[in-house]
Amino acid sequence: xxxxxxxxxxxxSGRSKALTALVVVLLAFGVAACMVSFxxxxxxxxxxxxxxxxxxxxxxxxxxGPTHTYQNEPPDMLSYRxxxxxxxxxxxxxxxxxxxxxxxxxxxxxxxxxMSLHGxxxxxxxxxxxxxxxxxxxxxxxxDDAQHASVLVISRALNEKLFGGRDSVGQEIRLDGKVFxxxxxxxxxxxxxxxxDIGTYEAERAFDDAGDIYIPFSRAxxxxxxxxxxxxxxxxxxxxxxxxDAYLDSECVRIGAxxxxxxxxxxxxxxxxxxxxxxxQRGIGRFAWPTNxxxxxxxxxLTHLKVTPKASSLSMLVSACFLLIVMVNVIGLMLAxxxxxxxxxxxxxxxxxxxxxxxxxxxxxxxxxxxxGGVLGVLLTLLxxxxxxxxxxxxxxxxxxADLSLVAQTVxxxxxxxxxxALYPTWRAAQTQPAWQxxxxx
Amino acid sequence: MAFxxxxxxxxxxxxxLGRHKVATLLIVLQVALTLxxxxxxxxMVATRMVHLSRSTGTxxxxxxxxxxxxxxxxxxxxxxxxIRADLDALRxxxxxxDVIASNSYPLGGNVAGMLTTRLKLTMEQATRPQxxxxxxxxxxxxxxxxxxxxxxxxxxxxxxxxxxxxxxLKTPGIIVTRDLADKLFPDGSALxxxxxxxxxxxxxxxxxxxxxxPLSITRSSDADSVLIPARYIDPDVVIYLVRTDGSATHExxxxxxxxxxxxxxxxxxxPKLGMFAMDAVxxxxxxxxxxxxxxxxxxxxxxxLATAGGIVGLSSFWVSQRRRxxxxxxxxxxxxxxxxxxxxxxxxLIVSSGIVLGIALAVLANSGLMxxxxxxxxxxxxxxxxxxxxxLIGQLAVWGPARHAAKVAPVVAIRTx
Numbered sequence: 001x002x003x004x005x006x007x008x009x010x011x012x013s014g015r016s017k018a019l020t021a022l023v024v025v026l027l028a029f030g031v032a033a034c035m036v037s038f039x040x041x042x043x044x045x046x047x048x049x050x051x052x053x054x055x056x057x058x059x060x061x062x063x064x065g066p067t068h069t070y071q072n073e074p075p076d077m078l079s080y081r082x083x084x085x086x087x088x089x090x091x092x093x094x095x096x097x098x099x100x101x102x103x104x105x106x107x108x109x110x111x112x113x114x115m116s117l118h119g120x121x122x123x124x125x126x127x128x129x130x131x132x133x134x135x136x137x138x139x140x141x142x143x144d145d146a147q148h149a150s151v152l153v154i155s156r157a158l159n160e161k162l163f164g165g166r167d168s169v170g171q172e173i174r175l176d177g178k179v180f181x182x183x184x185x186x187x188x189x190x191x192x193x194x195x196x197d198i199g200t201y202e203a204e205r206a207f208d209d210a211g212d213i214y215i216p217f218s219r220a221x222x223x224x225x226x227x228x229x230x231x232x233x234x235x236x237x238x239x240x241x242x243x244x245d246a247y248l249d250s251e252c253v254r255i256g257a258x259x260x261x262x263x264x265x266x267x268x269x270x271x272x273x274x275x276x277x278x279x280x281q282r283g284i285g286r287f288a289w290p291t292n293x294x295x296x297x298x299x300x301x302l303t304h305l306k307v308t309p310k311a312s313s314l315s316m317l318v319s320a321c322f323l324l325i326v327m328v329n330v331i332g333l334m335l336a337x338x339x340x341x342x343x344x345x346x347x348x349x350x351x352x353x354x355x356x357x358x359x360x361x362x363x364x365x366x367x368x369x370x371x372x373g374g375v376l377g378v379l380l381t382l383l384x385x386x387x388x389x390x391x392x393x394x395x396x397x398x399x400x401x402a403d404l405s406l407v408a409q410t411v412x413x414x415x416x417x418x419x420x421x422a423l424y425p426t427w428r429a430a431q432t433q434p435a436w437q438x439x440x441x442x
Numbered sequence: 443m444a445f446x447x448x449x450x451x452x453x454x455x456x457x458x459l460g461r462h463k464v465a466t467l468l469i470v471l472q473v474a475l476t477l478x479x480x481x482x483x484x485x486m487v488a489t490r491m492v493h494l495s496r497s498t499g500t501x502x503x504x505x506x507x508x509x510x511x512x513x514x515x516x517x518x519x520x521x522x523x524x525i526r527a528d529l530d531a532l533r534x535x536x537x538x539x540d541v542i543a544s545n546s547y548p549l550g551g552n553v554a555g556m557l558t559t560r561l562k563l564t565m566e567q568a569t570r571p572q573x574x575x576x577x578x579x580x581x582x583x584x585x586x587x588x589x590x591x592x593x594x595x596x597x598x599x600x601x602x603x604x605x606x607x608x609x610x611l612k613t614p615g616i617i618v619t620r621d622l623a624d625k626l627f628p629d630g631s632a633l634x635x636x637x638x639x640x641x642x643x644x645x646x647x648x649x650x651x652x653x654x655x656p657l658s659i660t661r662s663s664d665a666d667s668v669l670i671p672a673r674y675i676d677p678d679v680v681i682y683l684v685r686t687d688g689s690a691t692h693e694x695x696x697x698x699x700x701x702x703x704x705x706x707x708x709x710x711x712x713p714k715l716g717m718f719a720m721d722a723v724x725x726x727x728x729x730x731x732x733x734x735x736x737x738x739x740x741x742x743x744x745x746x747l748a749t750a751g752g753i754v755g756l757s758s759f760w761v762s763q764r765r766r767x768x769x770x771x772x773x774x775x776x777x778x779x780x781x782x783x784x785x786x787x788x789x790x791l792i793v794s795s796g797i798v799l800g801i802a803l804a805v806l807a808n809s810g811l812m813x814x815x816x817x818x819x820x821x822x823x824x825x826x827x828x829x830x831x832x833x834l835i836g837q838l839a840v841w842g843p844a845r846h847a848a849k850v851a852p853v854v855a856i857r858t859x
Contacts, residue, residue: 018755018758019755019758019759022751022754022755023755025751026748026751026752029744029748030748033741033744104511104513104514104710113710114513114710115710115712116511116710116712176514177514177515204730228554240608241607241608242608309730310730310734310815311730311733311734311737314486314734314737314815315734315737315741318479318483318737318738318741319741321475321479322479322741322744322745322748324475325472325475325476325479325745325748325749326748328468328471328472328475328752329468329472329748329749329751329752329755331468332465332468332469332472332752332755332756333752333755333756333759335464335465335468336465336755336756336758336759339759339763340759340762340763390736391733391736391737391740392733393729393730393733394729424464428464
């Protein structure tokens with residue numbers, strides 16, 4: 001029976017070529033627009049550390065108070081004082097402090113001039129918490145943190161540049177003129193979005209590449225390296241950084257903190273700890289406002305930072321509207337197509353076809369048209385993705401790629417869209433009165 | 443005349459449409475949705491295009507930027523001496539018209555070095571003072587940037603001091619943009635008046651026509667810049683803005699780079715990111731706006747095509763369904779022009795009802811988008827323009843099927859099939 005329906009569908013498509021072609025092309029464009037937007041959306045909202053994103057949390061403490069916060073949201077980073085307190089309490093399985101900064105990097109390799117490179121000041125747990133892959137060597141341990149050790153981890157790209165890709169563990173390079181020993185060389189690691197060290201101000205830079213250098217937090221603080229992101233509860237939002245000790249002691253926020261918590265019970269416990277800590281600080285008179293703390297996992301954090309580019313969600317919205325309009329269109333065209341065949345339906349019904357079988361026949365026809373539209377849609381989607389570099393900013397465009405699941409989803413979307421659009425026309429077709437249609441034509 | 447004849451037929455058209463309620467409703471709905479989406483999308487394109495084609499007020503075609511870090515361990519005095527030496531070296535490069543050292547550059551974005559300030563009108567001002575973005579400048583700034591001084595005077599070379607990242611802004615005289623001057627003194631009396639910087643009072647000695655700050659996203663304050671007569675001594679970075687005399691920019695850039703490297707070991711300049719022409723800066727600053735505008739235009743185009751396609755399809759279907767009726771009308775004396783007009787009038791009627799619904803939807807969608815994406819309110823003429831476009835598209839789309847219908851011979855009326 002199914003084969004027969006398919007044959008009928010093919011025959012009827014052959015009879016109304018223009019109408020069929022119109023439906024197919026419309027569907028293909030509608031579906032392709034949606035899938036191109038979706039591919040971009042998928043890339044910009046992807047989970048940067050799948051499998052672990054629900055176990056990594058960012059604690060926030062409101063040390064600014066209502067006059068300096070926006071809509072009562074605590075600052076996105078911690079003050080030096082709070083950050084250190086959370087680190088030293090060791091209430092989580094693992095915890096790290098970090099902030100992005102930059103150094104002037106020089107080595108004994110005379111062919112490479114001094115470079116100014118970005119990186120992060122981090123603590124020992126950082127490498128395990130974020131699953132950094134090592135090519136050579138490893139990160140450092142808590143002892144190195146405690147001793148403010150001059151040790152560093154460099155990216156694979158920097159290792160290529162300075163040492164030609166050789167195992168450089170134990171070699172020395174200079175950061176801002178200070179000698180550091182290489183403890184490890186990373187393999188390729190470039191999470192997108194760059195979730196681990198972005199502040200709200202820089203959400204638009206969430207798709208920038210990760211830095212090249214990681215040194216102990218304590219050592220970077222000794223070197224008076226400031227964070228790229230610093231925000232102070234002062235009228236100007238800034239602080240005189242030349243008064244370094246006063247700066248560290250101030251309420252300026254500039255340090256990102258992460259904790260790893262395994263079970264819901266641990267999350268609960270940490271939340272309670274965070275609350276208690278803030279309460280205690282309120283008790284000693286630091287905060288003159290209700291305690292306001294947050295603990296968000298990776299995905300909640302990215303939502304909070306609004307890293308998904310507006311262009312991406314906007315194009316998703318617009319192309320969904322486009323598909324909706326295409327579907328309204330297809331309903332009309334399908335209606336025309338099916339009603340044209342009222343006499344044929346009448347004969348079928350008179351010869352004993354049930355309403356249900358008429359429905360089946362027309363829905364299969366719809367699905368077939370949808371399939372063809374989907375196949376054309378895949379081609380258009382690939383074309384759209386290929387030109388994504390012209391439509392989106394380079395750092396976003398390079399994330400967008402087609403894969404098998406995207407192709408399958410495209411075809412599926414086309415079929416679903418057509419079958420849904422064909423529901424009403426099919427119902428109308430099934431309502432055809434046989435007696436009306438098999439009369440000698442009026 | 444043709445119009446009145448067409449509208450004589452309104453009654454029969456309406457009653458004929460009554461027999462195709464669903465199909466009519468579908469076109470109405472489609473036109474309405476198209477209008478709602480297209481007018482909002484086109485409005486977005488227009489606002490983005492206006493936004494991204496704003497001039498910075500500078501001679502962008504002939505400007506380029508050099509961004510250099512200083513070698514470690516230089517004192518403020520050494521950096522100041524080096525900036526002077528660099529400026530001198532760059533001014534002697536062939537093809538360079540003028541150079542300044544500053545802390546940031548137009549459209550440069552919120553990167554290290556960007557300075558902002560607030561200007562008070564009185565020392566004791568309690569209300570929120572006027573926000574402004576600061577450029578460190580000297581007597582060459584106006585010529586280098588290519589901005590025009592519309593009132594007052596330029597800085598003199600003996601007025602130029604130095605300022606560091608942690609110093610409070612303090613200077614006897616400043617130059618402001620016209621936009622900022624008007625915000626500070628709406629009565630137009632800005633020149634010569636005193637404003638209060640964080641470090642003390644300062645007189646407005648000059649006003650320039652237009653000079654955009656490093657930001658392009660503040661909406662209201664992008665054009666509020668202050669020039670202060672100082673060299674910015676930042677141990678991390680210095681920015682040179684270079685204006686060429688019209689010779690090929692990339693050649694001048696190469697020579698300028700060589701000039702800085704005459705004294706080795708001082709500069710750390712990223713070979714890729716350390717030097718860029720203003721048009722590259724503009725492209726990067728407005729990349730998102732550009733991509734939104736392009737995307738929206740493409741989707742709009744497709745949308746209008748889809749709507750046109752749908753109208754063609756359904757109209758053809760109607761024509762084929764009504765061949766007999768058309769034949770009867772023709773044999774009763776209707777001219778082929780009457781038939782043509784009938785279908786055009788019918789289309790006009792359907793599209794018009796879609797437009798009424800669509801304008802309501804468009805306004806609704808706009809208020810939703812205003813919340814989600816901080817878009818401005820859409821002026822009412824935008825959906826009206828969209829409506830005109832849809833009327834036109836409807837008439838064009840129905841033209842083919844209507845001509846087909848007009849060709850139906852009267853004899854069809856008496857054929858049995």
